[in-house]
Amino acid sequence: MTVTTPAHAGENVGSTRGLPSLGPEGTRLLRLLDDTFESWGVTAGARPMTMPPLLPAADLAKLDYYDNFPHQAVLAAPLDLEGRLGAPFDGERGEWPTAALEPAGLGLPSASCYAVYLDHQGTAVADDTLVTICSWCFRKETHYEGMRRQLGFRMREIVAIGAREHAETHLADFTTRIQSFAAALDLPLRREAACDPFFDKGGSKAVLQRLTPVKYEFLYEDLAIASVNTHRNFFGDRCDITLESTGGPAFTSCVAFGLERWLSALTRRHGDWQAATEAVLDANARMRAGASGAAGPVI
Numbered sequence: 219m220t221v222t223t224p225a226h227a228g229e230n231v232g233s234t235r236g237l238p239s240l241g242p243e244g245t246r247l248l249r250l251l252d253d254t255f256e257s258w259g260v261t262a263g264a265r266p267m268t269m270p271p272l273l274p275a276a277d278l279a280k281l282d283y284y285d286n287f288p289h290q291a292v293l294a295a296p297l298d299l300e301g302r303l304g305a306p307f308d309g310e311r312g313e314w315p316t317a318a319l320e321p322a323g324l325g326l327p328s329a330s331c332y333a334v335y336l337d338h339q340g341t342a343v344a345d346d347t348l349v350t351i352c353s354w355c356f357r358k359e360t361h362y363e364g365m366r367r368q369l370g371f372r373m374r375e376i377v378a379i380g381a382r383e384h385a386e387t388h389l390a391d392f393t394t395r396i397q398s399f400a401a402a403l404d405l406p407l408r409r410e411a412a413c414d415p416f417f418d419k420g421g422s423k424a425v426l427q428r429l430t431p432v433k434y435e436f437l438y439e440d441l442a443i444a445s446v447n448t449h450r451n452f453f454g455d456r457c458d459i460t461l462e463s464t465g466g467p468a469f470t471s472c473v474a475f476g477l478e479r480w481l482s483a484l485t486r487r488h489g490d491w492q493a494a495t496e497a498v499l500d501a502n503a504r505m506r507a508g509a510s511g512a513a514g515p516v517i
Contacts, residue, residue: 236362236369240481243491247484248477250498252352252374255475258395259350259376262388269333271354275325277336281456283325290357292369293322326356330375331472338379339457343468345381348388350374352477365482366441372477378470379459382450385471389446392473396436396444402501405487407436412445438483445474 240248260266272294278284284291298320305317327333330353352374359367378388393409400407412433432449435442453459454467461468484494 236359236367238364238368238478243495244481247481247491247495247498248372250495251475251477251480252372254399254498254502255374255376256350256352258392259348262348262376262391263346264348264350264376267334267337267349267351269330269337269351269353271326272324273327273333273336275323278325278327278332281332281335281453283327283332287328290328290359292326292328292356292358294324294326295319295322327353328355328357329472329474330355330373331377331470331474334375334377334379335453335457335459335470338459340459342460342462342465343379345461345463346384347379347468348376349379350376365478368478371479374475374477375472377472379454379468381461381463382469385448385450385469389448389471389473393434393446396446396473399501399505400436402504403484403487403497405438405483405497407438407443410435410437412442438487441479441483443476443479443483447472447474 256266275284275293296319297314298318301320302314302318305315307314307318330351333353334349334351352372354370355373356370357368359369362368376388376392378385396407397409412435433445433447436444448471449469451467451469453470459468459470460466481494484497485491488494488497
């Protein structure tokens, strides 16, 4: 049964600007989901970490972020205390003119995992390294819509860094787990190949990406709420992350959950906050009991 999202599911004054708020019921469900996904990572051996919400723009540029995702990029710039005197705040447009700003040296990343790779740059890692984080992420969109499409949102990720086999097994294991959870939730998802331009469009890796997808999304209706992503040794090369065992570049992969998007999907499916919360609690109990199975309504 699919129902209309309750009006209180992110529908408030900030919603059309991509900055909705959550009340107590929505906050409880978001925390329950994040605790659930974090526990999956910790059970698999992931180290919980906390990353900064801002990253140096120069570091993101080193990862081709502004070449690959210019349409999503959001930057932060401090006020130029002298420049603002000649370019005052535009009350009608609700913004500071560029003449009043200093150069933008900080970026607001669109995914949590960038901070993980930058945090590990210049280090040698074990072949089976796992990290889990939940960070605020930011994406400039053509329009914003409640919990479905936001300027600022939270993303839980479980990131694998290490040997190629470790990165590939990580995605296979979590694909099965997502499918099992969806079945337990009675949440019909479909798995589709997607394309994120992690690699230089003219390079050999870009050709390989077109032949072998590096990203699969799990969609409820038309909304992607989770994804599994492989980056091969791209971030290992760019961030000089090496393997303790061989000295070669590390391979990476990540599993991502857009928490607010899960709220949207669950309230649309189950009707209200209470029913959606009960569905997650029940699904967690069934997963713990091993009763949900490895297959589900994923097509």
